[in-house]
Amino acid sequence: MKKILVCLKQVPHKDARLDVRSDGSWIQDDNIKFEINDYDTYALEEALRLKDQGEAEVVVATVGPERAAQALRTALGMGADRAIHIWDDALAETDGLGIAKALAAAAKDENFDIVFTGLMSDDANCAVTGPMLAELLGIPHITAVVKTEFKNGDVEVERELEGGALEVASLPQPCLLAVQTGINEVRYASLKGIMQAKKKPLDKKDLGELGLDAAAVAPKLTVEKIFVPPKGAGAEIIEGPADEVASKLVGKIKELGLF
């Protein structure tokens, strides 16, 4: 039976209103909705499709505070078999490398055949955790995957390049695939799935249980402050009733000589 790991992150909901904290350290995230990172839902779907095709166990793992358990429950509701929730106060300020170390510690004795991650997260947009995890596990990886085909011990993938070009590459298993959005159509959790998820195992692990300590995950990358980008010379902004806006736009389009 194949063992598949899907790493996911809980991030602010796409439609959440985001504001910077007054000290600029990060966004205000006390009272906003969260969801599974978009890229990671595609990673999970790719794993669940392998499970649908035959014998496979799909394990989901996340590094995140208490609230992140909800993301794991959702993943279990979609069809994952069990979940690993890694958290420790010492992880609150860590960086991608610290997260990769925690995930690697949780994964190393499991001998997964395939590890799926999203290409990046929609919050920090770093795109580092997947390749780092692969390096720490000693397995090959490939990023921006838009197609997978599993054959014998290998997996053939298409990797997105620039301008619509695709690279076709073959990796031996075990390997890590960091998937791009749009690779598949992501399923929803069914009501039955959500009911079943409540009985599925969700293991909590802190750093000690993973054989790590705070020093091992101390961040090397630190954020000094975040801020709304300064508006450049940028756009002349118009507001007002739709009719007025439309006639101003028509004036501009005429000026450009386009009709």
Place this chain on the structure above:
Amino acid sequence: MSKTLIVGEIQQGVLREATLELVAAARELGGDVVSLLIGNGIGELGEELAKKGGGKVLVADNPGFESYTADAHAQAMRKAVEAESPDLILISNTPNGWDVAPKVAAALDAGIVTDVFKIEQDGDEPVFTRRLFNGKFNGRFRISGTPRIATVQPGARAPYEGSDAGSVEALDVTAASRTKVVGVKTAEAGGHDLTKAEIIVSGGRGLAKPENFKEVLQPLVEALGAQMGASRPVVDAGWLPHNYQVGSSGQIVQPKLYIAVGISGAIQHLVGMKNSNYIIAINKDPDAPIFEVADLGVVGDLFEVIPALAKAVNEAKGN
């Protein structure tokens, strides 16, 4: 004295302009500049980089580097780091760069910051600025310990245009890879070519559902005699086919007029349309990054503005 290692990139047999942008960034920071170039039969390109400001260029030339693989390139980069002990490593944030850079960072247990568009020197420490939350915010970052690794957004600054004596040195390295490259498929031609369109009206997630492309956007497209484009989330959701996608992984366009409707402006979209002659953006969020590249912005409800605009265009044309 600090030392910066530039990892150059070759694309279809030529040095990428992004590499010369790294040269400019490294020279601005001061200190020593050394470069690494990885490929097969690339002696002349190594000399070219040396003459274009790359300083001492280490050339990792091996048939195993014919196609990019993370495994092989990481070996060359680690060997160069061993030889040069750089304080800072700059890599372009391209599909190859973002694939290999985190792997090298993990192998070296080094801090990494990705997709930066500005590097400033604060005393002897670099400070990196990059986008977060798909362009909604910027962040300033620092890295503790060396080497520091940064991937740099292509096109974020002008390339270095000076010339220099430089020098070239062979870097002896193996190029083993577990991953094998089978081939490259180029973009499908035809179908829906946006690169020659005079006017493009593109829709994003703000259109809310697929029917609205036909019901709300199409009348404006027809009134203007334009072509329809789309942002990535729209294509990912299967609302429109991939050949409608404008952006770094879709089509790079430069029409006389680009109208972005309900598109927030993630960097990968901006890369594909920011060189349009004139950009109008319509979005309900006044902080949407699309307004940074727009010439004219409308903060408002597209479901009111677009039908009104289609009607006004038709009236102006006497249709």
